[in-house]
Amino acid sequence: EPEVTQTPSHQVTQMGQEVILRCVPISNHLYFYWYRQILGQKVEFLVSFYNNEISEKSEIFDDQFSVERPDGSNFTLKIRSTKLEDSAMYFCASSDRVLGEQYFGPGTRLTVT
Amino acid sequence: TQLLEQSPQFLSIQEGENLTVYCNSSSVFSSLQWYRQEPGEGPVLLVTVVTGGEVKKLKRLTFQFGDARKDSSLHITAAQTGDTGLYLCAGATPTNAGKSTFGDGTTLTVKP
Numbered sequence: 001e002p003e004v005t006q007t008p009s010h011q012v013t014q015m016g017q018e019v020i021l022r023c024v025p026i027s028n029h030l031y032f033y034w035y036r037q038i039l040g041q042k043v044e045f046l047v048s049f050y051n052n053e054i055s056e057k058s059e060i061f062d063d064q065f066s067v068e069r070p071d072g073s074n075f076t077l078k079i080r081s082t083k084l085e086d087s088a089m090y091f092c093a094s095s096d097r098v099l100g101e102q103y104f105g106p107g108t109r110l111t112v113t
Numbered sequence: 114t115q116l117l118e119q120s121p122q123f124l125s126i127q128e129g130e131n132l133t134v135y136c137n138s139s140s141v142f143s144s145l146q147w148y149r150q151e152p153g154e155g156p157v158l159l160v161t162v163v164t165g166g167e168v169k170k171l172k173r174l175t176f177q178f179g180d181a182r183k184d185s186s187l188h189i190t191a192a193q194t195g196d197t198g199l200y201l202c203a204g205a206t207p208t209n210a211g212k213s214t215f216g217d218g219t220t221l222t223v224k225p
Contacts, residue, residue, distance in 0.1 A: 048211035
């Protein structure tokens with residue numbers, strides 16, 4: 001069964017460093033999403049992406065965040081200068097249509113020290 | 114801001130019992146999803162409901178979307194220990210179709 005994959009599973013970085021989180025969505029899906037979940041808190045929407053541009057973004061997704069689909073298979077989330085409060089699980093999801101079922105990856109645990 | 118409130122927040126029951134968890138909002142949703150999440154893993158989709166009044170069944174799980182598309186419920190019949198987990202609802206509104214809002218979740222513990 002097709003699935004969303006994410007790498008790395010765990011990323012430790014120092015405050016101020018740039019990180020890139022990678023996702024490979026399900027191959028025939030066209031809509032891509034990033035979410036984050038701070039430990040013990042709810043899943044929070046960050047951004048949705050379709051047709052090589054951002055469709056929606058939340059207040060969390062400020063100028064420090066960017067997304068890219070550099071090729072036909074990868075979808076990345078970049079945090080330019082990480083802060084302690086960026087420590088969280090980051091989940092990528094994909095869907096084959098707007099309002100369609102979103103399938104989540106296993107997540108990347110980001111730890112900022 | 115669309116808010117999804119889930120209740121109860123925690124639920125602990127004995128194996129074999131039935132239970133219902135709720136997801137409520139003041140907003141109308143175009144679609145609503147139920148997920149189950151294990152610790153340290155991503156949410157796993159259980160079902161999507163899109164039509165007001167819709168009822169979907171997945172083995173012992175019954176999902177209902179309210180007539181006004183503002184609320185939903187998940188009913189589990191004869192709960193098993195394997196049903197233990199965090200149950201999340203998430204929805205998208207007509208004006209923010211690309212943005213899913215998640216509820217805080219209901220943590221279910223089924224004891225043997």
